[in-house]
Amino acid sequence: xxxxxxxxxxxxxxxxxxxxxxxxxxxxxxxxxxxxxxxxxxxxxxxxxxxxxxxxxxxxxxxxxxxxxxxxxxxxxxxxxxxxxxxxxxxxxxxxxxxxxxxxxxxxxxxxxxxxxxxxxxxxxxxxxxxxxxxxxxxxxxxxxxxxxxxxxxxxxxxxxxxxxxxxxxxxxxxxxxxxxxxxxxxxxxxxxxxxxxxxxxxxxxxxxxxxxxxxxxxxxxxxxxxxxxxxxxxxxxxxxxxxxxx
Amino acid sequence: xxxxxxxxxxxxxxxxxxxxxxxxxxxxxxxxxxxxxxxxxxxxxxxxxxxxxxxxxxxxxxxxxxxxxxxxxxxxxxxxxxxxxxxxxxxxxxxxxxxxxxxxxxxxxxxxxxxxxxxxxxxxxxxxxxxxxxxxxxxxxxxxxxxxxxxxxxxxxxxxxxxxxxxxxxxxxxxxxxxxxxxxxxxxxxxxxxxxxxxxxxxxxxxxxxxxxxxxxxxxxxxxxxxxxxxxxxxxxxxxxxxxxxxxxxxxxxxxxxxxxxxxxxxxxxxxxxxxxxxxxxxxxxxxxxxxxxxxxxxxxxxxxxxxxxxxxxxxxxxxxxxxxxxxxxxxxxxxxxxxxxxxxxxxxxxxxxxxxxxxxxxxxxxxxxxxxxxxxxxxxxxxxxxxxxxxxxxxxxxxxxxxxxxxxxxxxxxxxxxxxxxxxxxxxxxxxxxxxxxxxxxxxxxxxxxxxxxxxxxxxxxxxxxxxxxxxxxxxxxxxxxxxxxxxxxxxxxxxxxxxxxxxxxxxxxxxxxxxxxxxxxxxxxxxxxxxxxxxxxxxxxxxxxxxxxxxxxx
Numbered sequence: 001x002x003x004x005x006x007x008x009x010x011x012x013x014x015x016x017x018x019x020x021x022x023x024x025x026x027x028x029x030x031x032x033x034x035x036x037x038x039x040x041x042x043x044x045x046x047x048x049x050x051x052x053x054x055x056x057x058x059x060x061x062x063x064x065x066x067x068x069x070x071x072x073x074x075x076x077x078x079x080x081x082x083x084x085x086x087x088x089x090x091x092x093x094x095x096x097x098x099x100x101x102x103x104x105x106x107x108x109x110x111x112x113x114x115x116x117x118x119x120x121x122x123x124x125x126x127x128x129x130x131x132x133x134x135x136x137x138x139x140x141x142x143x144x145x146x147x148x149x150x151x152x153x154x155x156x157x158x159x160x161x162x163x164x165x166x167x168x169x170x171x172x173x174x175x176x177x178x179x180x181x182x183x184x185x186x187x188x189x190x191x192x193x194x195x196x197x198x199x200x201x202x203x204x205x206x207x208x209x210x211x212x213x214x215x216x217x218x219x220x221x222x223x224x225x226x227x228x229x230x231x232x233x234x235x236x237x238x239x240x241x242x243x244x245x246x247x
Numbered sequence: 248x249x250x251x252x253x254x255x256x257x258x259x260x261x262x263x264x265x266x267x268x269x270x271x272x273x274x275x276x277x278x279x280x281x282x283x284x285x286x287x288x289x290x291x292x293x294x295x296x297x298x299x300x301x302x303x304x305x306x307x308x309x310x311x312x313x314x315x316x317x318x319x320x321x322x323x324x325x326x327x328x329x330x331x332x333x334x335x336x337x338x339x340x341x342x343x344x345x346x347x348x349x350x351x352x353x354x355x356x357x358x359x360x361x362x363x364x365x366x367x368x369x370x371x372x373x374x375x376x377x378x379x380x381x382x383x384x385x386x387x388x389x390x391x392x393x394x395x396x397x398x399x400x401x402x403x404x405x406x407x408x409x410x411x412x413x414x415x416x417x418x419x420x421x422x423x424x425x426x427x428x429x430x431x432x433x434x435x436x437x438x439x440x441x442x443x444x445x446x447x448x449x450x451x452x453x454x455x456x457x458x459x460x461x462x463x464x465x466x467x468x469x470x471x472x473x474x475x476x477x478x479x480x481x482x483x484x485x486x487x488x489x490x491x492x493x494x495x496x497x498x499x500x501x502x503x504x505x506x507x508x509x510x511x512x513x514x515x516x517x518x519x520x521x522x523x524x525x526x527x528x529x530x531x532x533x534x535x536x537x538x539x540x541x542x543x544x545x546x547x548x549x550x551x552x553x554x555x556x557x558x559x560x561x562x563x564x565x566x567x568x569x570x571x572x573x574x575x576x577x578x579x580x581x582x583x584x585x586x587x588x589x590x591x592x593x594x595x596x597x598x599x600x601x602x603x604x605x606x607x608x609x610x611x612x613x614x615x616x617x618x619x620x621x622x623x624x625x626x627x628x629x630x631x632x633x634x635x636x637x638x639x640x641x642x643x644x645x646x647x648x649x650x651x652x653x654x655x656x657x658x659x660x661x662x663x664x665x666x667x668x669x670x671x672x673x674x675x676x677x678x679x680x681x682x683x684x685x686x687x688x689x690x691x692x693x694x695x696x697x698x699x700x701x702x703x704x705x706x707x708x709x710x711x712x713x714x715x716x717x718x719x720x721x722x723x724x725x726x727x728x729x730x731x732x733x734x735x736x737x738x739x740x741x742x743x744x745x746x747x748x749x750x751x752x753x754x755x756x757x758x759x760x761x762x763x764x765x766x767x768x769x770x771x772x773x774x775x776x777x778x779x780x781x782x783x784x785x786x787x788x789x790x791x792x793x794x795x796x797x798x799x800x801x802x803x
Contacts (some may be wrong), residue, residue, distance in 0.1 A: 015474055020467045028270075029458040033451040039443045053319040053335070055310070064307040066322050069300060076297040078307065080321040098297055191774045214275045221267060228260055 016222040021216040031191035043188045049171050054089040062106045068093050083175055084125045084174035094174055102173050114175050123158035123168050135161035138201045148179045162247050178245040252460045259457035266450055285425030290368030290403055291417045294548045301330050304416055306348035315606040326412040327361055342411045358393035365414045370399025372512035384418045385441050388572045431571045461578040482537035492555030492658040493543035494594055508537040511547040515540050553659050561654045569716045573647045577623045589694035593659035597642045610642035615686035628683035633658050664799040666691055674769045679756045679782055681710040681774030685718040687799050688773055705732035710752025713740045727773045753782040765791045772798040
C-alpha cells in the first residue's frame, strides 16, 4: 500500500468510463444478443403464414392477357394468380397501372372489390398457427401504428389472439399480404432502436450520438485491455486478498 | 461472489475482447458510411415510368397453359422494351419472350443496355463479361449471366441474369468495404450476412456474461463509494502511506483489531467492527480501529502504540524448525537500544513486484523469545498454495528464502498480547496454542520463567498435526523434566508410535481446566483461526472470566 500501484490510474479511468459510456456497451450486448438469438425468418414472421402456390383453376375459362390489355391499355404489368374468394381459390388478374394496382376476375374481368369479410377470410386461410378466427379486423387510413410503414396506408389490419399477438396487414385493392408483425418482431424493433441509438425514427445510423458513444467505448475498451495485461502478468492477486498469519 | 464476478469478467474479456474490438470498429464504419453508401446503389435508378405493355404478342393464355403443368402464376412485364412472360409452374420458373413465344435469351448487347437503364452515374461501360455461375458478390445468385463493368469513380459493376434479363445487383468499391464490415460484425465470412449462426450466438453468450459481470461490479463500486472523488483515505491507509508504525493483519477489513488509534476531542461513533474488536472501556477511551474511520479535519488522532518505529534487520540465521515452519534470527541494524515485551510482534515490510508495480506487503510476526538477547527470533510458517491455480503466500515465501546477511525493514514492536502482571496476581498461567501460534506463547513462557518476582505455575497445551510439527519439542520436554512447567503436546493426526495425548488441543485443555477453579486461572491463546475460535467458545462455556483470557489473533 505504501507504493502507489501503477495500474490504479487505468482502473479509475476504466470505472469512470464504465459509468459514463460503458452502460451503452451493456445495452449493445443485450440488444445484439436478442437479435442474434432469435432467427431472422422467425422475426420476420415467416412461420405465421402458409406459402400458397395454388394452381390456376378453371384454366380453360381464363380470359387471355390480350383481353385484359384491351380493357386496361395503360397497364404496365399484368399478373395471373389465385386469390381466396368465396371459400375457394379463384383465378384473378392483378393489374398495375400508373403505380397503382387492382384485381379483376380472370374469367369475367369484372373488378373484384374486397370487403372486410373477404379480407378476414384471406387472413384466416393463410394464417398458419392453427385454425382460429381473427380476433379483430381494422380499417386503417391514418395514424398508422409505429410498426407499419405509412406508405402502406390505407390498409386492413387483421389481428389474431395468439402467443405473439400476430397482426397481418393486407392491401385493400389486391388483398395481398403487405406485412406481418408479432411480439418478437416488435421486440426486435426496440432492440434495433437501442442498438443504433435512434430513439425516434429507428433508422438513422449516422448520428453523432452513436458515433460519439462508439469512440468513447473504444477508449473504454482500451483501458480494459491495459488492465487485462496488468492482471495477467501479475503472478498473484492483489495485496488485500493475501492474508497470512502473525505468529 | 464478487471475486467470482471479477474472475468471470477477466476471463470472458480475454476470450471476447478481439471480437468486441471488431464490433466497435465495424459498427463505427457502418455509422460513418450510412445505409445508402453501403448498399452499392449510389448510381442505381429505379424504373418508375410505368410504361404501358406492348400489345404485339405471339403467345397468350391459354396456349401458355398447354406448355407447362401446374401453373400457379403468370406475370406479363416489360424487360428492356420487350414484353416477357414469367411463368411459375411445378418445375420452377420459366421466362418467355412474349413477342416470339420462344424462351427468353439475353445477349451481351442486351445485358449492357439493361444494365445502363438502371445506372444513373457519370461512367460508361468498360466491358461486359459472361458469367456461368453468377458471382460471389451476389449472395444466392449462382445462375448464368453477365457482369457489366462501368468506368466510374466507384468501380461500379452491374450483374444481369441471363435467363430472365433481370438486373440482379449493383456492386462497387464502397459496397465491398461495407461487405467486409458486415463479415466482421456478423462473424459470417461466407458472405451470406447471416447473424444467427452458432459462432455468433456463442460469442453473444460470452459477451453477455462479460458485460453483465462488469455492470454488477460497477454497481458494487458505486455502492462501496469507490468512485466518490471526495472520499477520504481511512486512517489506516493514511498512516501506512506515511510509513507510520501501525499494525494490520487483515488489510483494512476491520477483522484483526490491530490498527487501533486513539481519538481525542471529537470521537467518531463506533462502527460494528469497532464494537466487535474493542471492549466497552476501550471505546469510551476514544479507541477506534483506524481502518473504520476516514481522515477528517476535525479529528485529533494518535497511534496507540507509541514505542513502535521502523528498524532494519539483518538475518543471521535461518533454520528449518519443522517441515512447515522456519526459525529466523535477526540482528537490529539501526538501533542498539531496541526493546520489546514478550507477546509482541513486528510488522515486516516485504518488497514485492507484481507485474511492473512495486508493492510493499505488510506481514506481522511475533517474537519467539523473551526479550533480553541482542538477537530477535521469529517463527514463520510457509503458507502453502491453497490450490494449484494460486501461488503460495508471497510474504512467507519471501522471508523463508532469505539468506544470511540479507536485510529487511520492519516496524514495531506492536501488540498487547502480554503477561497479566497486575499486582498480587497469583493465578495459574495457562497457555493454549497450535501450529505457528507457538512464537508469542514461547516468548511469554520464557518471560514468566525468567521473572524473578513471579512464582506462578505454568501449564502449556500445544497442538500440532503430527510429531514433526511440534515446535521446540525437546526444549519444552527439558523444561518439564526440570519441573518448571507442565507441557501437554497434543497430536490431531493418528500416530501409532505416539504415546502422548491425541485429539484437539482445546478439548485436552478443557479436560484439565474443568478440574480447576476457573477463577484462579489466566489463559493465553494463540493459534490458527479455527483452533482459536474453538478455544474461545470452550473457555466461555466453562466460565473462565473474560478479563482473565488473552489471545493473539492471526487476523484472518
